[in-house]
Amino acid sequence: MKIGILKEIKDGESRVILTPKEVKLLFESGHEVLIESDAGEKAGFSNEDYVAAGAIIVDQSKAIFEQSELVVKVKEIDDQEYSLLKPGQIIFACLHPAANKDEVDVLLQKEVIAVTAEDTHRFGSPNCEVAGKLGALLGTQYLLTTNGGIGKLVGGVGGVPGIQALVLGGGIVGKSAVDVLSSLRAQVKVLDVNIGTLREIQYLFQKNVMTAFSNQETIKEFLPQTDLVINCVKWPKHRKDHLITKEMLKMMKKGSVIVDISADVGGAIETYRPTTFKEPVYVVDDVIHFGVDNIPGAAPNTASIAYASAVYPHIQAIADKGIEQALMDNEYLRRGLTAYKGILTHEETGKIQHRQWTNPIEISKNNVT
Incomplete structure (x- = not known):
């Protein structure tokens, strides 16, 4: 699977979702990893570190979205990234969908498969x-x-x-x-x-x-x-x-x-x-x-190392098995499913925003071959 790692663009955000260690594991598993240039720089990981781990450096986020089947980042999808989403593309990020109606609208309109990372932690997020x-x-x-x-x-x-x-x-x-x-x-x-x-x-x-x-x-x-x-x-x-x-x-x-x-x-x-x-x-x-709403961004090295270790198993499972089987196999990953090809699958978002939603287990059952 082609996996794209985005550079964070939220103000004050310097974390990166995967360190070179996890990238190397994905590369050795046969996956192609693209990473936006300098995505890990402020967290203490250079482009050279990622290249040594097997990643390909890409200059612009547009190319990440164009080429990647699975796009991963720490924070939510920003409005300047909305137009870059592609139907069927898998997005894994801290989406905070219940509080972000515009983002949910786009995720549904673009018919992506979106996973809210903050809901996937078995033992709580680092x-x-x-x-x-x-x-x-x-x-x-x-x-x-x-x-x-x-x-x-x-x-x-x-x-x-x-x-x-x-x-x-x-x-x-x-x-x-x-x-x-x-x-x-x-x-x-x-x-x-x-x-x-x-x-x-x-x-x-x-x-x-x-x-x-x-x-x-x-x-x-x-x-x-x-x-x-x-x-x-x-x-x-x-x-x-x-x-x-x-x-x-x-x-x-x-x-x-x-x-x-x-x-x-x-x-x-x-x-x-x-x-x-x-x-x-x-x-x-x-x-x-x-009132800063992304406090961990001030300690990006510590936060990135801890967070990457926590989310890596989900990203590896999606890449190895495909999203449908990975969802079926893991209730915590399934709990984070937010949108599936135009269908809202996030209960809290459905209730808060008064939208019709579908239980993720139904999506998993109906789409595993």
């Missing part, structure tokens, strides 16, 4: 871990007065305690944020709705971490003392309420910080809006908001 740790570190930076913050040092010093941090959500992202903040001697409160998760966190981390059940009343109780909020809750897209409303910002101290790693417009943080690394923060009611 990008979640990177985002949690990096989000916590970035949040502590904006507490400094040089960055507009309240002027607090994350771990404090002798006689002065560390910051009060509030982490919403105890999943992979939340635990990763807590790992960093607790190690830096912040006083951390973690909120979740799952008693099992809270119990695990209570025993996993140091005693500067405490847990509580997540609800708005508890958050209101904690906000006046909180210096840094890290939101790690993926808010259900059908809900119209929020965990932290604009009105609740008045409870927070001037110069305190909210880092919304989940990056849901209209989500858990009512005042969230997406930003880029060029202008990462904005202020609402004297509270600094960090």
Whole structure:
């Protein structure tokens, strides 16, 4: 199979979906790998590294789309790439389809086979871990007065305690944020709705971490003392309420910080809006908001190595078996199927966008020869 690796074009995005290691494995399996020139440069992988692994360097993304049966990238399909899609072409990327109606329209109109990579992880995406740790570190930076913050040092010093941090959500992202903040001697409160998760966190981390059940009343109780909020809750897209409303910002101290790693417009943080690394923060009611929606892009070497290892088995399976058989054999890959030759196959997208959708298992059964 001809596999094309695109250079990321999203602002601030420097990751690459496959490193030379995975490319070499694909090449040795008999597949042809094309990679856009300098796709891995900012992640620490040169064109020469990819050539040594067996890849062919291509100067423009247009040629990747024209020649490749399977096109892979980290982030969603950008509007400048829409016209390059071909019917029957397989796309594997973090598509975020439920939040991107225009992209879904194009995927269906172009009759491609699109797989939403973020839904294919059995043990959660490594990008979640990177985002949690990096989000916590970035949040502590904006507490400094040089960055507009309240002027607090994350771990404090002798006689002065560390910051009060509030982490919403105890999943992979939340635990990763807590790992960093607790190690830096912040006083951390973690909120979740799952008693099992809270119990695990209570025993996993140091005693500067405490847990509580997540609800708005508890958050209101904690906000006046909180210096840094890290939101790690993926808010259900059908809900119209929020965990932290604009009105609740008045409870927070001037110069305190909210880092919304989940990056849901209209989500858990009512005042969230997406930003880029060029202008990462904005202020609402004297509270600094960090809104970058691709945080792992700031650590592309670490993130690319981890992410490539996680998605490589799916890409190898598609290349070896063909997409239909690969979908039939793997429920996690099948879970990510978003569009199949003009048919929507992504349940969340169908429900959020009020579209008719077909269960991916039906597609798999009907198309395996």
